[in-house]
Amino acid sequence: MSKSSGMPLFEDMAVFVRVCDTGSFSHAARLLGLTPSAVSRSVGRLESAMGTRLLQRTTRQLALSESGQEALIRAREMLQAAQSVMEVSHKFTREASGVIRMSVPKAVGYSVIHPHVVDFLKLHPSIDVQLWLTDRTVDLVGDEVDLAIRITNQPPPGLRGRRLLSIDHLLCASPRYLATHGTPQDPQQLREHSCICLGEEPADARWKFKHGAQTMTVSVRGRYAANHTMVRLDAALQDVGIASLPRFTAQRALQDGRLIAVLPDWQFLNAYAGDAWLLYLPTRHLAPKLRIWIDFLVARIMTKELPHESAGLDTE
Known part of the structure; x- marks a missing residue:
């Protein structure tokens, strides 16, 4: 035969x-x-x-x-x-079910992804979600992760992805702090202020700015440094100083007047600025649970009412 x-x-x-x-x-x-x-x-x-x-x-x-x-x-x-x-075939074509394991930078996980998880769980009772909030770059295979969010210009080789949102950072402070200490009109004036920065390494206290063709680097200092975005946000709200924040964490406080943007005409350059991509391993047949989750997040986040520069991915 x-x-x-x-x-x-x-x-x-x-x-x-x-x-x-x-x-x-x-x-x-x-x-x-x-x-x-x-x-x-x-x-x-x-x-x-x-x-x-x-x-x-x-x-x-x-x-x-x-x-x-x-x-x-x-x-x-x-x-x-x-x-x-x-x-x-039956496992992956019947009603979507199973566990989704997703690696997310801490600030993004808390402020961008988590607010939508509860609604997703209610819509899809057969799907569970595990958010791994970590600032390190994970290996999707080695760490057994289905999806990961990273800041990148395009998906790395060997991965596919969907762009979620653009990221920019800004400086902001409370009205009380600015009323007491004055509002900087030039990046150099930040030397006279209490600045709340990341604080993980010396370079975090060297803030870089751009205005048209002009660039400027200013060494700042302050009494408080914190390597978590939400902590810096809270410190700024409590009048501690001028904080560096991704826009998505500060947006609500800016809208209701609890925070005021500092040096808004200057672009605050930050290593964590760029595009946030939702990445996954390439496959011809993406599991239904992942496709549903990806489409849900893209629809929710890309239609969310944020500024055009919308806020982003902070690995802090």
């Missing part, structure tokens, strides 16, 4: 297994919804294709030949493999 001739005989192999299981052509025919003669022809085709006798037929019983015993083992394996394939 040629390698290509096995596929048309798959049904005949299934009939052969059923005959062996029941020990009767007629019984197998009833279970399969066929006539006994059709079952006999099916087994005959298989024997003809293989060039060997599989069953020894007598008036009282059927007996497997030596080649029939070997063929039965292989035929069962093929049927089991086919069943496994169908189980995979």
